[in-house]
Amino acid sequence: MSQDAHAMHMPTTTGLDSRKMAIWTFIGSECLFFASLISTYMVYRGKSLTGPYPHESWTNPANGEVVKGILNIPLTSFSTFVLLMSSFAVVLALYGAQRGKRGMLIGWLSATMVGGAIFLGGQVYEFNHFVHEGLTLHQNLFGSTFFTLTGFHGGHVTVGLIWLGTVLVTAIRGKLPPEKALNLEIAALYWHFVDVIWIIIFTLIYLIK
């Protein structure tokens, strides 16, 4: 994507492409970003003074309604599965890009984006539903930490979709020959990272009660 010919054509000390090294470096830095958000979530787990709670039920004092544990685990398990499959799809798309198999590249890259979009759609639905049930950013600590952590993850997915979408457009316009497959590979590395982070978030928020 970034046609940094300067970085691309210069022989490097290690022989590795500088852009690939840069994305790995950036991912290393992002680990600390998510580690801080996740730690905050864990430190504040179970410290909410009022509901709705993630797993326990709560009676809303305003209208007497009982809100059961607010997390919809089957739905999120499904969108998690879809997101993981999109990581698989982007690997196949990269395979296509590296070997000049245009149909494979465009098909699997489209599939990757559909997977990402379904995940994001699930998150939009979930956020809407939660707000409807009375969980907002400022309702309790769970709301503050949950929306901030998963929201920033969703933001990363959105950036990934825009990035992959841009690569898809260049592929459709026939401007992603095998020698430029690295443009996809870098985006794919970022995409995998976003998926891996989600596995951690999903486990800690949804699976561990």
Next chain:
Amino acid sequence: MATTVLDHAETHAHAKTGLWSWITTVDHKRIGILYGATAFLFFLIGGLEALLLRIQLGSPNNTFLSPETYNQLFTMHGTTMIFLAVMPISAMYFNFMIPLQIGARDVAFPRLNAFSYWVFLAGGLFINISFLFHAAPNAGWFGYANLTTKPYSPGPNVDFWVIGLQTLGIASLAAAVNFFVTIINLRGPGMKLMRMPMFVWMSFITQILLLLAFPVITVALIMLMFDRVFHTMFFTVAGGGDPQLWQHLFWVFGHPEVYILILPAFGIVSEILPVFSRKPLFGYAAMVFSGAFIAFLGFGVWAHHMFATGMGPIADSFFAISTMLIAVPTGVKIFNWIGTIWGGSIQLKTPMYFALAFIAMFIMGGLSGVMHASPPADLQQTDTYFVVAHFHYVLFGGSIFALTAGAYYWFPKMFGKMLSEKLGKVHFWLMLIGFNLTFMPMHFVGLNGMPRRVYTYPAGLGFELLNRLETIGAFILAISMLVFVYNLWRSLRNPVPAPADPWNGATLEWSIPSPPQEFNFAEIPTVHSRDPLWETKRARGGPLPEPALASGKDIHMPNPSFWPLVTAIGVITTLTGFLVGFPYVNLVGAAILLTGIFSWAFEPAG
């Protein structure tokens, strides 16, 4: 000689000048100069703030500054000196010197480099614009929650601080990725890791610290901003939030930040001492590993800033021990510096003066640092002027002395002119005397109980004389800076060009003309040892001839671009939206940001 004149004319035929060439530049040397000039201006502003503080404290019960103005000035002094002066002055040296010292033509991502500078400039201006509204940040450079949450800081002051710092963090992270990759991947032939100049090594470790520490403050600032704008409860006690979380996150960033400020200084001094002692650096490998060890330990000591919060004996003991442990690799460095000058043929030039003073001043700062590694001692010293004395001895006596040493050392390379030795020594003595007169008495008033961050003190507590001396010292420091500015101005107007290698240097930057040509090296040099230029001179049996200017016709350099600037404007506009006009300003900013990124991605880089 004839060829030199010819080449000279040819090179200047397509030399790029004018404002637009600076706005669109992607040349690491120009970006370095931009960093340096901007940071030096901020440094003078931060110094002016300190002078005002010292005038206020020069006599008891003074009314020169109101308490509110005092709060704004000490907050801005700290914030400015750390984020807008010392860090970007280090960034000037990273930019200018890393590619030259490793034998590269530029950094790995020249446009990203320009982006870093523009974002830094935007963040610096953003924080300082708050003065126009008399709403400068006023809660300390550490921004402790819940003092900084909305109920206790209702004005826009803290928003300026949060958004400004967030912006500066983006600049630092982008630059850190860039230099990290540059040092790993753009080293010339033969420049193995263990042959890199010590400045490159210490810069490399600094980039790792930046990459791992800044995301933490990014998250802390996001949470504080959310508390202020969206009423989240991260630091709201009424909602179950814990203000101490801020302190933990801030210092997990804040302590590595201390090493981000000092490691480049270590690197600079490790370049200067060997050259002016005519001896290779003593204990090269020990220097590398002690630097790495300091950085590693730096992530395990953050809570020594929090002994007064009552963390309990186990946490206190752990952090006390890990903090004291840092004295070991730091001591290794000091002994190696002394080992370097020991028995050397010492040339007492201005850079050497500052480098030697750095060692002495830094040892004093280090010793007082070890003193408050002990929790019981720290409980007496915390929030007093003793701490102020300590961190000025490491940050001013350490970082600023070393950065100034670097200025005298590398100015000829950067601008092609020599700084006056005579003025340099006047600068040195005034700075050394002014510095010690300002900060030495702070140890004593601090131990006698004078609290920091308080706008005045009553008469009769025994603080008057020492505070008056400190204020006089601050003015001597200010005069030393005027001498430095005059020296800079005089040298830049001086028509006599500096030679390529005025100090008999050991590293690659001295093998090329002063100032270097756009492409740095007409031919990328091959390196066979740690002191490549000394080796070449030894083989030749004497000094090298002045290098000829090359035409550089066949050398391919990246194109200029203004998209980094547009992208930086997008960043600051997006973030400004959290202060005014949420969410419309944010959306406009995001649109500019996307335009910048896409135009950047699809323009030919050259």
